[in-house]
Amino acid sequence: MTETAGPEKVASAEQIGLSAREAQATPPRDEASWARKVDRLEVDQREGVRGTNVAGRRLTGPVQGFGKMWQKTYRMKAGSQIEPQHAIAVWKEHFPEFWPKGNRFAGALTGINPGDVALLDLALGGGVKLSTGVFVLYADQESFTLMTPQGHMFAGWITFSSEKEGDETIIQALVLMRANDPLYEAGMIMGGHAKEDKFWAATLIALGQRLGVPDPQVHTTTTCVDSKRQWRHARNIWHNSAVRSVFQPPRRSQKASAENK
Amino acid sequence: MSAPAITMDVRRFGDSVAVVDIKGEVTASCEPVLMSAYEAAGGTNKLVLNFAGLEYMNSGGIGMIVTLLVRANRQRQQLAAYGLSDHYREIFELTRLDEAITIYDSEESALDGVVR
Numbered sequence A: 001m002t003e004t005a006g007p008e009k010v011a012s013a014e015q016i017g018l019s020a021r022e023a024q025a026t027p028p029r030d031e032a033s034w035a036r037k038v039d040r041l042e043v044d045q046r047e048g049v050r051g052t053n054v055a056g057r058r059l060t061g062p063v064q065g066f067g068k069m070w071q072k073t074y075r076m077k078a079g080s081q082i083e084p085q086h087a088i089a090v091w092k093e094h095f096p097e098f099w100p101k102g103n104r105f106a107g108a109l110t111g112i113n114p115g116d117v118a119l120l121d122l123a124l125g126g127g128v129k130l131s132t133g134v135f136v137l138y139a140d141q142e143s144f145t146l147m148t149p150q151g152h153m154f155a156g157w158i159t160f161s162s163e164k165e166g167d168e169t170i171i172q173a174l175v176l177m178r179a180n181d182p183l184y185e186a187g188m189i190m191g192g193h194a195k196e197d198k199f200w201a202a203t204l205i206a207l208g209q210r211l212g213v214p215d216p217q218v219h220t221t222t223t224c225v226d227s228k229r230q231w232r233h234a235r236n237i238w239h240n241s242a243v244r245s246v247f248q249p250p251r252r253s254q255k256a257s258a259e260n261k
Numbered sequence B: 001m002s003a004p005a006i007t008m009d010v011r012r013f014g015d016s017v018a019v020v021d022i023k024g025e026v027t028a029s030c031e032p033v034l035m036s037a038y039e040a041a042g043g044t045n046k047l048v049l050n051f052a053g054l055e056y057m058n059s060g061g062i063g064m065i066v067t068l069l070v071r072a073n074r075q076r077q078q079l080a081a082y083g084l085s086d087h088y089r090e091i092f093e094l095t096r097l098d099e100a101i102t103i104y105d106s107e108e109s110a111l112d113g114v115v116r
Helices: A020-025 A086-091 A182-211 A232-241 A243-247 A249-261 B028-039 B059-074 B088-096 B107-114
Strands: A069-077 A104-106 A117-125 A128-139 A143-149 A154-165 A168-179 A218-226 B006-013 B016-026 B044-056 B078-082 B101-102
Touching: A069 A143, A069 B059, A086 A128, A086 A154, A086 A168, A086 A182, A104 A218, A104 B101, A117 A154, A143 B059, A143 B107, A154 B044, A168 A182, A168 A243, A168 B059, A182 A232, A182 B078, A218 B059, A232 A243, B006 B028, B016 B059, B016 B101, B016 B107, B028 B059, B044 B107, B059 B078, B078 B107
Parallel strands: B016 B044, B044 B078, B078 B101
Antiparallel strands: A069 A168, A069 A218, A104 A117, A117 A128, A128 A143, A143 A154, A154 A168, B006 B016
């Protein structure tokens, strides 16, 4: 996670002699890094993914999730030669290429920018694909954050960032999440957490290899931030994209069906 | 992680309400400052965050506020906020934090609201 992000640090309004009114009129320097407010997601069809369970969905943060709240950090040391901005630029530009095989991420053609919606097909095993999406909540030169919609496995966000610790560049993914509903919570207990850990470790290693990190290693830290389940959100199960994906035809069939009309 | 460019001062209103004046940048690196302000506000059951001095916040900062919210909920403390500019109020709405942290326009209305 970065402390300094986006444009170069600037002095406070007081330091540069702005009046309170002028300071109010000056846009905050993080403004361009945040997505504009959306109530429900809108998305166009993308090649290579089914594209279901996203349009019309609301975003879900940790407040709206059901399960225990977890913070997971996946960290990789990248040596002293790679600058954090370069690591993040490569990650943003080639984000889908670092995902483990069998999973697809169809983002906007322009890369990862605040407000973009990406469509995902995730391998659940047994040939079943979970179709969902993510929303780019925040993006600057040293970090970017994806937030999940209703029906996704988890409610929360994941921040990808890079920073210098002494001479060493650290690259990390930080997940702050609750399972979205009781079914996902059961799934997380029965191997879901391990699968997720493996997913992000593999992603970081693939990024490290692209950046030329010799023998990239990922260190995982997991903290239970809140052990209470939020039973008032159990009804999130109505939107469960895994269940819905099982009953939705695969993309090829949809295309064939459209062609047959 | 670099040193946090932030200060948080705690003002108490009686035994039950504390206001935390946040000035500077809210990022992941401000966790120690935020948590020590939270400790300083210990013993109250209503915590009001004053964001009028907020200069910058990234997604790590929003994560910190979620963590604070969890702590407050665990202690059965009510969390409220005021002083958010339109930009930061929109971020609270976008991340749906406003569903758990009541947002007020001023300190007066926040204190009225939490005491009621």
